[in-house]
Amino acid sequence: MTDAEQGPTLLERMGGVSGLAAAGVPSLAFVIANAIAGLDAAVVVAIAASIGLVVLRRWRRQPIQPAVSGLLGVVIASLIALYTGSAEGYFLPGIWMSVGLATVFAASVVVRRPLVGVIWNALTSAGERAVWHTDRKTLHAFDIATLTFVAVFAARYVVQGRLYDAGSVEWLAAARVAMGYPMLVLALLVTWWAVRRARDRFATTVVAEKVSA
Known part of the structure; x- marks a missing residue:
């Protein structure tokens, strides 16, 4: 099988270099927003940042599956943060x-x-x-x-x-x-x-x- 016939590499499936770099953005946004405006605002900002990554990858015509998985994880994490109140x-x-x-x-x-x-x-x-x-x-x-x-x-x-x-x-x-x-x-x-x-x-x-x- 030639390289051209092979499917996407593992790195590409994970979103490429840009996807790896962007993976930590929602967490950093959460922490910054929490320090400035509190937990509720942090949850909104983290989810918004994650949605933004999905939109950005869609606009660039890149696979959105890694960003969608990240969005799901952010939503679950945000709900737990709200439930625990911390x-x-x-x-x-x-x-x-x-x-x-x-x-x-x-x-x-x-x-x-x-x-x-x-x-x-x-x-x-x-x-x-x-x-x-x-x-x-x-x-x-x-x-x-x-x-x-x-x-x-x-x-x-x-x-x-x-x-x-x-x-x-x-x-x-x-x-x-x-x-x-x-x-x-x-x-x-x-x-x-x-x-x-x-x-x-x-x-x-x-x-x-x-x-x-």
């Missing part, structure tokens, strides 16, 4: 999601089906699929990739959880941006290495089978 509540969904994802990814390693490998196998074409979890080196590579995600999600939970308990809204916003896509990109680089290793092992197996036949 600005810190805006960050609770992300904290809860982090601990949940860390648990799921860690459990998948314990049962010897690392989630990164499971996802790779599901997304791989039938012609490239292999019983990846029976190959020790491939399984080890996916263990490392999956544990990298565990470390990312666990770090987010610990750091942001403590900031939430301390009621530090400004530092919560900073941590959310700093520990968001930058750390995700690091985990994806490890995933890329694991996938390359799995494909190399698969190619070696296919060649060996052809030679023996």
Whole structure:
């Protein structure tokens, strides 16, 4: 398959570089508005900023799915903030999601089906699929990739959880941006290495089978 025939890359699916940069705008807008005008105004500003990102991507004829997903997340976070009556509540969904994802990814390693490998196998074409979890080196590579995600999600939970308990809204916003896509990109680089290793092992197996036949 040529590059022209391939679908959009993972970065493009996430909204491209501009999408990654804009992802933290609603949170920053929320914090600034909360400091100036209070919680109700912060909720309105955050949702408005998120809607603005959807409109902007639409106007630029870029995929709007990442921005729409972001809008949904902002709405849920805003509702929780209003329900709890505290600005810190805006960050609770992300904290809860982090601990949940860390648990799921860690459990998948314990049962010897690392989630990164499971996802790779599901997304791989039938012609490239292999019983990846029976190959020790491939399984080890996916263990490392999956544990990298565990470390990312666990770090987010610990750091942001403590900031939430301390009621530090400004530092919560900073941590959310700093520990968001930058750390995700690091985990994806490890995933890329694991996938390359799995494909190399698969190619070696296919060649060996052809030679023996």
